[in-house]
Amino acid sequence: QQQVKQSPQSLIVQKGGISIINCAYENTAFDYFPWYQQFPGKGPALLIAIRPDVSEKKEGRFTISFNKSAKQFSLHIMDSQPGDSATYFCAASMDNFNKFYFGSGTKLNVKP
Amino acid sequence: DAGVTQSPTHLIKTRGQQVTLRCSPKSGHDTVSWYQQALGQGPQFIFQYYEEEERQRGNFPDRFSGHQFPNYSSELNVNALLLGDSALYLCASSLKVGGNQPQHFGDGTRLSIL
Numbered sequence: 001q002q003q004v005k006q007s008p009q010s011l012i013v014q015k016g017g018i019s020i021i022n023c024a025y026e027n028t029a030f031d032y033f034p035w036y037q038q039f040p041g042k043g044p045a046l047l048i049a050i051r052p053d054v055s056e057k058k059e060g061r062f063t064i065s066f067n068k069s070a071k072q073f074s075l076h077i078m079d080s081q082p083g084d085s086a087t088y089f090c091a092a093s094m095d096n097f098n099k100f101y102f103g104s105g106t107k108l109n110v111k112p
Numbered sequence: 113d114a115g116v117t118q119s120p121t122h123l124i125k126t127r128g129q130q131v132t133l134r135c136s137p138k139s140g141h142d143t144v145s146w147y148q149q150a151l152g153q154g155p156q157f158i159f160q161y162y163e164e165e166e167r168q169r170g171n172f173p174d175r176f177s178g179h180q181f182p183n184y185s186s187e188l189n190v191n192a193l194l195l196g197d198s199a200l201y202l203c204a205s206s207l208k209v210g211g212n213q214p215q216h217f218g219d220g221t222r223l224s225i226l
Contacts, residue, residue, distance in 0.1 A: 006154075034214070043116070043202055043217035044155065089154050098143060098206055099168050100215065102154030 003027060004092050006103025013110050019077040021106045023090035026071065030092040034100070035064065035075045038087045047088075048075075080110045114139060116205050116218035124224045125193050133188040133221045137205030144186040145215065146178060147202040155202055161186050162208050190223075198225045 006023045013019045023033075031052055036044035050057045050064040050073065057064045063076040077084055090103040117136045125131050137144050143162045147155035157170035161180035180186045184205075190197055200222050204215040 004154075036217075041219065043204075043219045045217070046214050049214070091154075098145065098208070098213065098215065099157050099160060099170070100145075100155075101157070102147075104154050105152070 002104075003030075003101035004090060004103045006090050006106060008106060009104070010107045011109070013080045013108065015080065015082060015110055015112050017080050017110075019075075019080045019084070019108055019110070021075045021088055021090070021108075022072065023074065023092075023103050024070075024072045025092050025101075027092070027094075028071070029094045030101075032093045033064070033066065033073050034091050034093075035062075036089045036091065036102075038089065038105075044089060077108075080108075082110045082112050084108060085110050116203055116216050118201075118203050118218040118221050120221060121219070122222045122224075124226060126226050127193055127195060129193050130189065130191045131193060131223060133190075133201050133203075133223070135186045135188070135203030135205075135218060137184050137186070137203075138216045141205035141207050141216070142184050143206045143208045143213075144180060144184065145204045145206070146186070146188045147204065147217075148172070149200040149202055149220070151199070158188070193225050195225050198223060 034049035035047045038044045061078045066073045091100045093100045145160040146158040149155040159169045164180045175191045177189045200220040202220045204217045206213040206215045
């Protein structure tokens with residue numbers, strides 16, 4: 001059973017556009033939701049994370065929107081750039097466990 | 113400040129063999145987690161080590177075992193290798209205190225089984 005479901009599998013966005021990636025979870029015990037960015041040949045790098053006591057968190061061009069009642073959260077990349085082209089993973093964990101459940105990933109391609 | 117380092121970067125083995133992968137955590141971190149990432153998939157949690165003991169384990173068979181040393185570095189051992197074990201193996205380190213500390217990943221070991 002997949003704990004975190006991610007969509008879309010792939011995404012093509014024009015430079016300057018907004019990229020949106022969605023994730024949904026089932027386990028209401030999850031209370032920490034990070035997003036990771038992974039380039040080919042590299043390990044995942046933490047982008048931004050949110051806890052369910054807030055509905056939105058913004059860091060630069062990256063924003064997480066969180067809907068606790070719907071058990072959904074999303075990553076918005078504003079003013080997308082070709083350098084943002086990578087695979088993005090959402091994840092979830094329960095406090096003090098540090099065991100992360102990852103989504104299946106979204107391959108983002110930002111066209112110049 | 114060195115991040116998480118893993119060795120080797122690539123490894124080729126045949127079915128039935130055994131393999132050991134190594135990880136040095138980010139400076140100051142005391143917890144090491146191992147993940148398996150199949151091609152085109154998200155990382156899957158194998159197990160976590162803290163204070164030289166396995167603290168949590170994912171849905172992986174006993175062929176997968178590990179160890180953590182007093183300097184917090186860690187090894188992942190896989191016995192009786194199967195073709196399906198071909199994957200990128202990622203090590204992540206974090207600080208246990210406080211819970212849900214950010215995990216820092218290494219660049220992984222690419223394991224290919226022939």
